[in-house]
Amino acid sequence: MxxxxxxxxxxxxxxxxxxxxxxxxxxxxxxxxxxxxxxxxxxxxxxxxxxxxxxxxxxxxxxxxxxxxxxxxxxxxxxxxxxxxxxxxxxxxxxxxxxxxxxxxxxxxxxxxxxxYRYRYQPLENEEAWDCDFQLENGEAYADRLKEAQELLAGICFARNMVNTPGNHLRPMDFDRIITAYEKDVEIEAETLVYGQLRALKMEALYSVGQSSEYPPCLLILRYRGNPDSDEIYGLIGKGITCDTGGYCLKSSDSMGGIKSDMAGAAAVAAAMHAAAAQRLKVNVTACLPLSENRISQSALLPGDVITGFGGRTIEVLNTDAEGRLVLSDAVSYAVRREGITKVLDIATLTGAVANMLGNTIAGAMSDDDGFYALFERALEHSGERYLRLPFGREHEKMIKSDVADVKNVGGGCCGTITAGLFIRSFCEGRPWLHLDIAGTAWCGSPTYAYESKGATGAGVTTLYYLMKEASLPH
Structure with a gap:
C-alpha cells in the first residue's frame, strides 16, 4: 500500500x-x-x-x-x-x-x-504474504496524482498477471470473462461476439484462426464514452492470441515457451481503458479485442488457403504463424464499419523481426498520420516507454500484394515488421493509423530494469493511457 x-x-x-x-x-x-x-x-x-x-x-x-x-x-x-x-x-x-x-x-x-510485484499461479506451501506500507512524505499536493498512479499500477499488474497466466487457465472465453469482470466497476460497456456470431458476420479471418481449437474464439468490444459531445472515437485494437503454436507453420522448440504471452496487446488495452474510465477522461474510445487460440487440427488454416475478411477483402494465407495480423484485420474492419471509429491504433506482440531489430527495451511504431503520431509522442513523454517510428513506402506495400487475392499475410524475406504493420493498415479504410509492435518489450526472460520481473512487463499500458489523456485535453 x-x-x-x-x-x-x-x-x-x-x-x-x-x-x-x-x-x-x-x-x-x-x-x-x-x-x-x-x-x-x-x-x-x-x-x-x-x-x-x-x-x-x-x-x-x-x-x-x-x-x-x-x-x-x-x-x-x-x-x-x-x-x-x-x-x-x-x-x-x-x-x-x-x-x-x-x-x-x-x-x-x-x-x-x-x-x-511477483507472479505465482499458486503460492508456495506455507509461503507468507509480504506487504509493505510505503508512506511518501510531503506529498499532500500530489493526492490526485497518487490516485492516477495507483490506477496505472493496478493496470500494469493486471496486464502482467494476464500475460503470465498459463495458457490452459486462460482460454479465449476465459480471457473475455476476466476482462469483462475487470471493467465492471467503471463506466465501460462490454459486448462479446461469440463463435456463431463471428461466422454469421463472415469474420472469416478471426474464426478461421480460432476454429483450429476446441476452445472457440470471440470478439470482445469495450466502449467508453467520456466525451459525448464529440464525434471523435479512438479505436484501440489489441491482439489476444492466448495460445500460439504457429499452426501448421509450427514454431521452433525454443519459441514454444512464450506461446502463452501472445495476448499482451489485448491485456494492455483492457488495462488502459479501465484507467481512462476510472479517471473519467473526456475522450471516446472503443476497443475491439479478437481473442483466439492458434493450434493445429483438421480444421486449421493451411499455407496457400484464401479467406475473406469482414470487410470483404480476400487474404492469401502463406504463413499460419502470421495469425495475429489476420485476427486484427477483422477487428479493425469491424471497428471501422460497425463502431464508427475515427482513428485506429493497434497494439500487438506481432513480429519476431522487431525484437531482432530493437531488442527488449524499444518497441516498433508505424503511422500514416503525423498529427496522430505527435499525440503519441506527447504520451511517451509521460509514460517513459521507448518506441522507434519505422518508415515505409510504396515498395513495402507492393510486398504484400497477392497474385490470387487482394493481399497476402506475409511479405517476403525482409522488412517483416513493416509489412506486418502495412497488412493491418490495408483494412483501416483511410482512417488515421498508428501501429505498435511490442513483441520485444512485452516479455523479458532476464529483466533489464529494476522494476521488471521475469515474465510479462505490462508494456503499452501507460502509453495507451497517456495517449487517451492527451486526446482528452484541449489543443
Missing amino acids: ITLTGKRNDACFAEFVWEGDARIRSYRLGLEQLFHGRYLETMLVPFTGQAVLLIGCGKKEDFAPGLTAVKEVLAATAAKCRDFNIRACSMDVSCFTQLLGPEAFTAAVLGLGLGC
Whole structure:
C-alpha cells in the first residue's frame, strides 16, 4: 500500500543519496568506505528507534533517462524492503520531483509497486504474504496524482498477471470473462461476439484462426464514452492470441515457451481503458479485442488457403504463424464499419523481426498520420516507454500484394515488421493509423530494469493511457 504523509513516522526511512554526497559521512564513521551512493547501491543502517535505508542514485548530472531512473531507484527500494522484511517505510521523493517535475511522483509510485510485484499461479506451501506500507512524505499536493498512479499500477499488474497466466487457465472465453469482470466497476460497456456470431458476420479471418481449437474464439468490444459531445472515437485494437503454436507453420522448440504471452496487446488495452474510465477522461474510445487460440487440427488454416475478411477483402494465407495480423484485420474492419471509429491504433506482440531489430527495451511504431503520431509522442513523454517510428513506402506495400487475392499475410524475406504493420493498415479504410509492435518489450526472460520481473512487463499500458489523456485535453 502506498499512502501520503506529512512526516517521518515509521521504523524505517529511505534516504536517496547522490554519489559523492557529503551526507554519506554523517551516518557513521567510515561509512563512506562501505557506501558510495552509486546507482541502485543499497545499505541498511540501523539506528536506535529507526533504521535508515540508503539508496544510491548515482551522479546527479547523469540521472537519465529521468522517469526510468526514478522507477528503478524506487523499485530497488521496494525490493530491499522485501529482502529485510521491512513492513513500513517512509521516504521523501521531493529530490526527484524538484529535478524532473511532478511526473517523477507518478514514476516513484509505479517503481515502488512494480518493485513488489511477483507472479505465482499458486503460492508456495506455507509461503507468507509480504506487504509493505510505503508512506511518501510531503506529498499532500500530489493526492490526485497518487490516485492516477495507483490506477496505472493496478493496470500494469493486471496486464502482467494476464500475460503470465498459463495458457490452459486462460482460454479465449476465459480471457473475455476476466476482462469483462475487470471493467465492471467503471463506466465501460462490454459486448462479446461469440463463435456463431463471428461466422454469421463472415469474420472469416478471426474464426478461421480460432476454429483450429476446441476452445472457440470471440470478439470482445469495450466502449467508453467520456466525451459525448464529440464525434471523435479512438479505436484501440489489441491482439489476444492466448495460445500460439504457429499452426501448421509450427514454431521452433525454443519459441514454444512464450506461446502463452501472445495476448499482451489485448491485456494492455483492457488495462488502459479501465484507467481512462476510472479517471473519467473526456475522450471516446472503443476497443475491439479478437481473442483466439492458434493450434493445429483438421480444421486449421493451411499455407496457400484464401479467406475473406469482414470487410470483404480476400487474404492469401502463406504463413499460419502470421495469425495475429489476420485476427486484427477483422477487428479493425469491424471497428471501422460497425463502431464508427475515427482513428485506429493497434497494439500487438506481432513480429519476431522487431525484437531482432530493437531488442527488449524499444518497441516498433508505424503511422500514416503525423498529427496522430505527435499525440503519441506527447504520451511517451509521460509514460517513459521507448518506441522507434519505422518508415515505409510504396515498395513495402507492393510486398504484400497477392497474385490470387487482394493481399497476402506475409511479405517476403525482409522488412517483416513493416509489412506486418502495412497488412493491418490495408483494412483501416483511410482512417488515421498508428501501429505498435511490442513483441520485444512485452516479455523479458532476464529483466533489464529494476522494476521488471521475469515474465510479462505490462508494456503499452501507460502509453495507451497517456495517449487517451492527451486526446482528452484541449489543443
